[in-house]
Amino acid sequence: MYLLTLLAWFSILFTGRYPKAFFEFTSGVLRWQANVTVYAALLRDEYPPFSWEPGAYPLRFDIAPAERQSRFRLFIRFAAIIPNQFVFFFVQVGWFFTTFISWFAILITGTYPRGLFKFAVGAIRWQERVYAYLFLLRDEYPPYSINADAQPGNEVLSTILGLPFLAIYVGLSILPLFGVFGGSTTVPASLSATAIQREHPSGTSGSLRITLVDYSDNA
Numbered sequence: 001m002y003l004l005t006l007l008a009w010f011s012i013l014f015t016g017r018y019p020k021a022f023f024e025f026t027s028g029v030l031r032w033q034a035n036v037t038v039y040a041a042l043l044r045d046e047y048p049p050f051s052w053e054p055g056a057y058p059l060r061f062d063i064a065p066a067e068r069q070s071r072f073r074l075f076i077r078f079a080a081i082i083p084n085q086f087v088f089f090f091v092q093v094g095w096f097f098t099t100f101i102s103w104f105a106i107l108i109t110g111t112y113p114r115g116l117f118k119f120a121v122g123a124i125r126w127q128e129r130v131y132a133y134l135f136l137l138r139d140e141y142p143p144y145s146i147n148a149d150a151q152p153g154n155e156v157l158s159t160i161l162g163l164p165f166l167a168i169y170v171g172l173s174i175l176p177l178f179g180v181f182g183g184s185t186t187v188p189a190s191l192s193a194t195a196i197q198r199e200h201p202s203g204t205s206g207s208l209r210i211t212l213v214d215y216s217d218n219a
Helices: 001-014 020-040 077-109 112-136 154-182
Strands: 198-199 202-205 208-209 214-215
Touching: 001 020, 020 112, 077 112, 077 154
Parallel strands: none
Antiparallel strands: 198 214, 202 208
């Protein structure tokens, strides 16, 4: 799926279209993932099928293919999604606790509390909308909402807020490379052999060997 998404990125860039075969494969993988999430989150007892075919599991997951897609959005998605994911993080924390409570409710009563069930379904809905956006299946920005009828979120404002965080992340990822490719550094040192009083046990760190000495040079 990741490989096909990369190829689809270039396809959208040059043609404005997501290849149909790629779309069916990627949306199928997301459906499979959603089935597993629903099972793991205690929302259904049926074991998820080894299949992404619609109707194979009691979960409705449909992504309608777009006729054409925006080339511009290819360059802003990863920045735009950062504020959305920041807010969704707190939803996930709440979802974790409600699932924990529901586990005991099912153990004692055999039922999943209706209100908590609706919240969990909404959290999964938010998650899958984000995936559809990030994997280029839809251009609409995912709403900051768990509701089924929620309108797309503000992509422009989210991009403006997300760009600094993306820049910081990229910068922190690149900086260590300068230490790798920057070459070696030589520190000049001049010691008198007669001034070394005693050598201490050596230590190693990677390819670096360190020996501590007592050094006394009257000069």
